[in-house]
Amino acid sequence: MKGIEFKNVKKAYGDTTIIENLNLKIHEGERLILLGPSGCGKSTMLRMIAGFEKITDGDLYMNANMVNEVPSGKRNVAMVFQNYALYPHMTAEENITYGLRRNKVNKQEIKRRLDSVVETLLLEPYLKRKPKDLSGGQRQRVALARAVVKESNFFLLDEPLSNLDAQLRVSARKELMNIHHTFKQTMVYVTHDQIEAMTFGERIALMNKGELQMLDTPENVYNRPVNIFTAKFIGSPPTNIMDMVYDNGKAIIGNQSFTFDTKWVKHIEASNATDFVFGIRPEHLQISKSPLENALKGKVKYVENQGDQYAVFIDMANSEVIAMSNSKDWNTDEVIFVQPMADHIHIFDKATTNSIGYPGV
Numbered sequence: 001m002k003g004i005e006f007k008n009v010k011k012a013y014g015d016t017t018i019i020e021n022l023n024l025k026i027h028e029g030e031r032l033i034l035l036g037p038s039g040c041g042k043s044t045m046l047r048m049i050a051g052f053e054k055i056t057d058g059d060l061y062m063n064a065n066m067v068n069e070v071p072s073g074k075r076n077v078a079m080v081f082q083n084y085a086l087y088p089h090m091t092a093e094e095n096i097t098y099g100l101r102r103n104k105v106n107k108q109e110i111k112r113r114l115d116s117v118v119e120t121l122l123l124e125p126y127l128k129r130k131p132k133d134l135s136g137g138q139r140q141r142v143a144l145a146r147a148v149v150k151e152s153n154f155f156l157l158d159e160p161l162s163n164l165d166a167q168l169r170v171s172a173r174k175e176l177m178n179i180h181h182t183f184k185q186t187m188v189y190v191t192h193d194q195i196e197a198m199t200f201g202e203r204i205a206l207m208n209k210g211e212l213q214m215l216d217t218p219e220n221v222y223n224r225p226v227n228i229f230t231a232k233f234i235g236s237p238p239t240n241i242m243d244m245v246y247d248n249g250k251a252i253i254g255n256q257s258f259t260f261d262t263k264w265v266k267h268i269e270a271s272n273a274t275d276f277v278f279g280i281r282p283e284h285l286q287i288s289k290s291p292l293e294n295a296l297k298g299k300v301k302y303v304e305n306q307g308d309q310y311a312v313f314i315d316m317a318n319s320e321v322i323a324m325s326n327s328k329d330w331n332t333d334e335v336i337f338v339q340p341m342a343d344h345i346h347i348f349d350k351a352t353t354n355s356i357g358y359p360g361v
């Protein structure tokens with residue numbers, strides 16, 4: 001297969017295994033996000049693709065060639081790191097073209113590639129400046145340009161925008177989209193920022209402790225998380241998770257109950273699980289001071305301003321849950337009604353923590 005494939009890949013440092021057995025196919029030309037908490041092995045995976053780290057076991061394929069023993073320089077990859085490490089004594093232009101000059105690419109070709117990337121990344125005004133005379137965002141664009149001019153099949157980015165402020169990040173993401181649109185490389189992008197993952201990824205590979213949790217589109221990762229880890233990692237504030245007992249069409253949560261519609265009843269009854277966990281995102285809990293149909297009762301703890309909305313922390317059925325609200329008018333200890341939106345619930349098997357799936361899917 002073209003693209004990148006990890007086949008039963010293991011990575012250990014001495015006695016410490018970081019990745020036990022990874023199977024992952026990255027399509028040719030896609031923008032894949034490697035997402036996961038700190039230390040889960042994202043950078044290690046990128047470094048294995050780049051050829052900076054040897055794999056301990058298994059096989060790594062790039063464009064259908066097994067590359068286990070292929071040195072980094074022969075893998076046709078370009079890489080951008082968090083600390084973009086420009087040469088301080090060279091101008092932006094010299095930094096961008098350094099690799100090409102070193103590889104004795106002819107002058108005309110260097111000019112063609114330089115002109116193209118300068119236009120895409122709007123670098124014209126800065127070409128004669130040294131890094132110290134550039135802003136962080138401009139330096140970061142120079143680092144991107146230096147990677148882009150390699151015109152590699154594989155473009156690897158390790159948290160390339162993490163040093164930028166929120167506004168610059170948005171514009172840099174747009175530039176990266178343009179680059180990808182123009183050059184259509186297989187792009188693997190490491191981040192632990194889920195907003196970046198949702199907005200930039202065509203697919204997300206979510207990792208935890210060296211294990212692939214879910215590989216899917218941002219929409220599916222958000223709407224149909226395959227397990228509790230995924231449900232909680234994606235989305236902010238995280239998905240509310242409550243133990244539940246299934247009893248004759250109802251979820252018994254603490255000493256309260258929620259009635260499932262028929263499609264969920266059939267689905268739950270068809271599953272092999274015996275103990276369940278009920279999940280619902282804060283944005284899918286409707287709250288009200290007056291009674292709502294099929295709602296649970298909860299007591300307001302406090303309200304947190306999140307900018308465009310308020311996060312309301314609620315004690316409910318022996319758990320703390322969070323609901324999003326447009327209003328801040330919720331008083332501590334006030335009893336309110338909390339209604340899960342029926343089309344947005346998630347049910348997990350408590351024993352395996354895996355989703356039991358979704359009715360009709």
Ligand SMILES: Nc1ncnc2c1ncn2[C@@H]1O[C@H](COP(=O)(O)OP(=O)(O)OP(=O)(O)O)[C@@H](O)[C@H]1O
Binds near residue numbers: 040045
């Ligand atoms: N050379 C090394 N020797 C021993 N352990 C290492 C080495 N390099 C990385 N590790 C360990 O491997 C694990 C995965 O590291 P990695 O850098 O891939 O994580 P990450 O997901 O990129 O984390 P972060 O988001 O914090 O950068 C970590 O526990 C780290 O301490």
